[in-house]
Amino acid sequence: MHLVLVGTSHHHAPVELREQVALDRDHAQALAARLAANGREAACLSTCNRTELYVAAEDPEQAERDAAAALASLGPEIEPALYKLRDRAAAHHLFRVAAGLDSLVPGEGEILGQVRLGRELGTTGPLLDRVFRQALHAGRKVRAETAIGQSPASVSAAAAALAEQVFGSLDGRSILLLGAGKVSEQAARNLRSRGAEISLVANSKTERDRIDEELAAVDVVIASTNASDIVLDAPTVAERLKGRRGRRLVLVDLAVPRDLDPAIGELDGCYLYDIDDLEQIVVETLSLRRREAERAEAIVAAEVEKFHEWHASLDVLPAITSLRARAEEIREAELQKAEALLGRLDESQRRAVEAVTAQIVNKLLHLPTVRMKQAAAAADGVLYAEAVRHLFGLGEDER
Amino acid sequence: MAELLFWPALLLYGEAAVGYFGDVRRPGRAGRAATWGVRLGWLAQTALLVVQATRDDGFPWGTWASSLSLFVWLVVSAYLIWGCRRPYRLLGLVVMPLAVALLVVARAGGGTGNGAVSHYSNLFLVVHVGLVLAAFAGFTLAAALSGLYLWEERRLRTRPATILRRQMPALATLDSLALRTVAWSVPLLTLGAAVGLVRLVGQHDRLDALIAVTAATWLVWCAYLGLRLLGGWTGRRAAYLALAGFVLVIVVRLALPATHFT
Numbered sequence: 071m072h073l074v075l076v077g078t079s080h081h082h083a084p085v086e087l088r089e090q091v092a093l094d095r096d097h098a099q100a101l102a103a104r105l106a107a108n109g110r111e112a113a114c115l116s117t118c119n120r121t122e123l124y125v126a127a128e129d130p131e132q133a134e135r136d137a138a139a140a141l142a143s144l145g146p147e148i149e150p151a152l153y154k155l156r157d158r159a160a161a162h163h164l165f166r167v168a169a170g171l172d173s174l175v176p177g178e179g180e181i182l183g184q185v186r187l188g189r190e191l192g193t194t195g196p197l198l199d200r201v202f203r204q205a206l207h208a209g210r211k212v213r214a215e216t217a218i219g220q221s222p223a224s225v226s227a228a229a230a231a232l233a234e235q236v237f238g239s240l241d242g243r244s245i246l247l248l249g250a251g252k253v254s255e256q257a258a259r260n261l262r263s264r265g266a267e268i269s270l271v272a273n274s275k276t277e278r279d280r281i282d283e284e285l286a287a288v289d290v291v292i293a294s295t296n297a298s299d300i301v302l303d304a305p306t307v308a309e310r311l312k313g314r315r316g317r318r319l320v321l322v323d324l325a326v327p328r329d330l331d332p333a334i335g336e337l338d339g340c341y342l343y344d345i346d347d348l349e350q351i352v353v354e355t356l357s358l359r360r361r362e363a364e365r366a367e368a369i370v371a372a373e374v375e376k377f378h379e380w381h382a383s384l385d386v387l388p389a390i391t392s393l394r395a396r397a398e399e400i401r402e403a404e405l406q407k408a409e410a411l412l413g414r415l416d417e418s419q420r421r422a423v424e425a426v427t428a429q430i431v432n433k434l435l436h437l438p439t440v441r442m443k444q445a446a447a448a449a450d451g452v453l454y455a456e457a458v459r460h461l462f463g464l465g466e467d468e469r
Numbered sequence: 470m471a472e473l474l475f476w477p478a479l480l481l482y483g484e485a486a487v488g489y490f491g492d493v494r495r496p497g498r499a500g501r502a503a504t505w506g507v508r509l510g511w512l513a514q515t516a517l518l519v520v521q522a523t524r525d526d527g528f529p530w531g532t533w534a535s536s537l538s539l540f541v542w543l544v545v546s547a548y549l550i551w552g553c554r555r556p557y558r559l560l561g562l563v564v565m566p567l568a569v570a571l572l573v574v575a576r577a578g579g580g581t582g583n584g585a586v587s588h589y590s591n592l593f594l595v596v597h598v599g600l601v602l603a604a605f606a607g608f609t610l611a612a613a614l615s616g617l618y619l620w621e622e623r624r625l626r627t628r629p630a631t632i633l634r635r636q637m638p639a640l641a642t643l644d645s646l647a648l649r650t651v652a653w654s655v656p657l658l659t660l661g662a663a664v665g666l667v668r669l670v671g672q673h674d675r676l677d678a679l680i681a682v683t684a685a686t687w688l689v690w691c692a693y694l695g696l697r698l699l700g701g702w703t704g705r706r707a708a709y710l711a712l713a714g715f716v717l718v719i720v721v722r723l724a725l726p727a728t729h730f731t
Contacts, residue, residue, distance in 0.1 A: 221633050231633050235625060238639035316703035318640065339704060341625050350630040358634060 071197050071384060072130040075160035076137035076152055077115070077122030080174055083151035090145025091121040099191040101140055105133075106193035112137075113192025113202065115167070117184045119174055124164065124188075126197035130156055157381065161201050162374045168209035169370050170219060176359040177218030177366075182209045197384075201377060208373035215369060218362040221355040225348045226256035228355070229322045230264055232348075233290050236320050236341055241265035246288040248272050248281070248302070249295030253324045257292050266290065285310040291321045293329035304333035311337060322348070382446035389455035390439050392464040397431045474517035479572055481510030482545070486565035492558060496635055500558045507552060507561065511545050514572075518542055534578025536598055540722060541571045543606035548613070551646070556638040559620075563613040574723065593668055600661030601683070605718050607654030608690060612715030614647040615708035622705060644704060647711060648697055655690050662687060679721060686717040 078091065093101060098114040101123070105112035110133060111126035123140065127133035134154055142149050155163050163172070168185045170177040189202035213219045222228040230240070237243055243266040247258055250271055258268055270277075270284045273295075285291070285307065295301055302321075311319070316339060323330040323344040335342035405412065405427065412420060438458070445454040458464065488503025518539065521529040530539040548564045551557040621637055638646075662683060669676070693710050696702040702710070 220636075228633070232625070234639060235621075235633070235637065236640050238642045315701035318704070335626065338706075343628060347628045351633055354630040355633065 071126050071128060072133070073157050073160045073197060073201060073381070074125045074127060074130050074133040074137065075122060075155040075163055076125075076134055076141065077120060078141070078148055078151045078153065079120035079122070079172065081172075082153060083148065087145060087148055087151055088119070088121065091141050091148050092116055092118065093121060093144075095187070095191060098188070102192045105136060105140060111193060111195040111198040113188050113194055113198050115164075115185060115188035117181065120167070120172075122164075122167075124160065124192070124198060124201070126195060158374065158378050161205075161377050161381070162370070164201060164205045165208045165370045165374050165377075166367075168205040169212040169366050170209070171212075171363055171366055171370065175223040175356070176363050177213070177216075178223065179213070179219050182206065182213075185209065197381070200380065204373060204377045208370055211373070212366040212369050216362040216365045218359050218366050221351075221358060223352060223355055223359065224256070225253060225324070225345070225352060226260040228348045228351045229257045229292070229324075229343065230260040232322075232341070232343055232351075233261060233266075233320045234264065236318050237289060239265065242267070243289040244269040244287065245290045245292060246270050246272070246281070246284045248291065248293040248329060249297075249325065251294035251324065254292045254294035257322060257324065261290060261292075282306065282310060286313045289318070289320065291319065291330075292324065293322070294324040295329050297325070297329060298327060300331050301329040302334065303331040304337065307331075307334050307340065308337055311339060314339070324348075379443065379447040382451055383443045384446075385451040386442045386446045386455045389458050389464065390442060393438070393458055393462055394435060396462055396464055397435055401427050401431050474513050474520060475572075475576060478510050478513035478517055479569065479576075481506045481513060482565055482569045482572065485510060485561060486569050489558065489561040489565060493562065500555075503561055503565070504553050504558065507545065507549065507565065511542070511549060514538075514542050514545070530594075530598060532579070534575050536602060537571055537578065537722060538575040539598075540602045540605060541568050541575065543602055544568060544571075544609045547606045547610045547650075556636050557617075559617055559637070560610075560613045563616050564610070567609070571722070593664065597661055597664045597668070600657050600664065604654040604658035604661060605722065607650050607657065608686075608711075608714060608718050611647045611650040611654065612711050612718075614643050614650065615711035615715075618643040618647065618708045619705065619712075622708075640704070644707065647708070648694075651690060651693055651697075651711070655687075655694055658683075658687055658690065682717060682721050686714060686721055689714040689717060 078088065080088065093114060093116040098116050102112040102114045105123060105125055109128075113124045115122045115124070121141065123137040125133040125137050134156075138149065138152055138154070141152060164185070166172045168182060170179070170181050173181055185202065185206055189199070189206070192198060192202075194202065222231045233243070234240060240261060241264075243261075245258055245261055245266050245268045247254055247268060247270070250273060262268065266289070269288055270280060272281050272284075281302075285302075291302075293301060307319075307321075319340050321330055321334060321340060321342045323342065326345060328344055330342060330344075332342070332344075334340050405423070412423060415423065442451065442454050442458065445451050483506075485503040485506030488499045488506055491499030492503060518529075521535070530536045544564060545568050548560060552560050552564065617638075618640060621643065622640060624632055625640065665680070668674075669680070689710070693707065693714060696710070697707055
């Protein structure tokens with residue numbers, strides 16, 4: 071059984087092409103079921119950055135053609151942007167994808183759930199089930215043993231992480247939004263996903279009184295208005311701080327020109343961050359993720375090796391099974407021949423003879439079994455299997 | 470036997486102190502090694518104290534040097550409650566060098582061998598010394614938390630690009646942990662000091678310098694609690710006050726015991 075991958079991703083195709091082959095859950099499931107006909111296994115991994123088809127089949131050329139044709143039927147222009155990988159290379163690719171190493175932002179966390187979904191929606195059997203399970207394991211291991219996914223990778227996530235560094239949990243914390251630009255909305259969404267609540271969205275200076283009122287109560291201020299000068303100055307904030315009894319205030323200024331007076335950052339209990347601060351944090355985070363990616367690659371390589379050993383052992387498994395069956399057959403036949411002598415033994419003595427002979431067989435076959443699996447991993451497995459079949463006359467009775 | 474246990478405790482605490490400095494430079498392995506150093510060192514010191522307790526007829530930590538060794542053990546015990554959790558590892562930067570230094574001083578004063586026979590009753594010493602030292606250990610931990618707070622707060626204000634690289638406890642968490650630790654420690658000191666005062670009055674003994682500075686220490690930590698709970702003090706101001714209170718704890722522990730233990 072071979073593993074075949076045909077797909078495209080943000081590395082190979084622009085969004086105009088990717089959107090042609092993007093599939094929702096139902097379509098992904100239907101396509102996988104269609105490709106899995108004739109005893110094959112198939113799974114579809116479709117995200118905003120990639121659409122990949124994984125097929126396990128005896129005939130890899132045919133499986134590759136079918137998968138490519140299936141994607142081309144969705145978007146005819148996609149064909150030049152398709153990549154095709156087999157067996158070890160295909161598994162390695164899937165493991166890297168699950169670890170977030172092939173993502174636009176290295177180490178992003180969503181992909182692990184998407185790989186899990188791909189497996190669930192697929193028509194999987196022993197091979198695809200194994201490769202997807204092991205890919206998910208590799209993804210989890212990379213995230214547990216490296217810092218690749220620990221730090222924020224966007225300005226909005228950095229703002230939320232800084233607020234958490236000040237407050238701990240953001241559950242129940244209130245946000246004041248000054249202006250409603252796209253970036254500030256993203257930052258607010260990020261904070262809300264961590265339990266914070268928006269108490270006021272102020273669009274212009276006409277709401278001055280409300281802003282001043284909220285300033286005495288909120289925990290986080292996110293500013294991104296189009297105003298050409300300062301919207302909140304330090305004396306105003308200092309005045310509002312008096313009623314807060316030492317409660318901390320995080321201020322995030324995403325506007326250019328800035329909305330918040332830089333002097334606010336000097337006030338006791340105020341933590342002010344502007345767009346440059348956040349962008350520098352993101353740049354640093356991404357460089358840290360890239361450094362961690364080297365360690366992650368090593369983890370992925372080790373996991374791929376384990377999968378490859380298992381996959382290769384499938385080639386020699388029939389020979390090993392036949393060899394063991396033959397040995398067992400001989401053992402039983404010889405015990406049968408000696409029945410006249412063994413008949414005089416009591417039950418416990420007979421059990422001891424059974425156990426000893428079984429142990430001899432197992433010990434004799436242990437090393438050849440291990441060596442055959444090793445040879446299979448080193449690509450000589452088929453030759454070894456043939457040699458074993460020839461030497462022990464396996465399958466000759468059936469001929 | 471006590472000799473055999475002292476050195477492993479000191480070396481492991483020393484390894485932990487060095488490990489925590491290594492963890493600041495590159496978080497990870499050094500920090501984990503330091504945490505294990507604290508755990509194993511604490512076990513060695515616990516065994517040392519047990520040996521002292523079994524060999525001595527009375528309360529084995531009645532001298533200032535031996536009580537210093539017990540104080541180190543209490544500080545490290547209190548640190549172990551949070552210190553082994555990853556975000557709080559950096560507390561070890563303050564706690565472990567202090568533990569090493571004080572343990573060395575305790576040994577130099579003969580506090581890690583068998584204690585001298587005290588003319589005080591065992592019960593009095595257990596209650597008085599035990600409570601006061603437990604309170605001081607709590608204040609030491611609160612001061613370490615406050616030191617960490619000031620360091621973290623400075624980083625959040627200076628806004629370096631690497632600010633999120635290290636996993637640190639949130640400012641609010643550090644602040645509230647320091648308050649809770651002091652809230653537990655002040656009643657212990659109050660009780661321990663009250664027991665001492667009752668005995669002082671009963672025996673018609675005189676006040677000494679250590680009692681006076683301990684009273685000042687108690688006042689500072691009571692003020693800390695009052696200002697935080699009633700005056701709304703939080704953050705930086707409270708952290709500086711905790712550090713001031715800790716200076717008095719060190720004075721009590723190191724500079725003045727000679728006047729009290731004779």
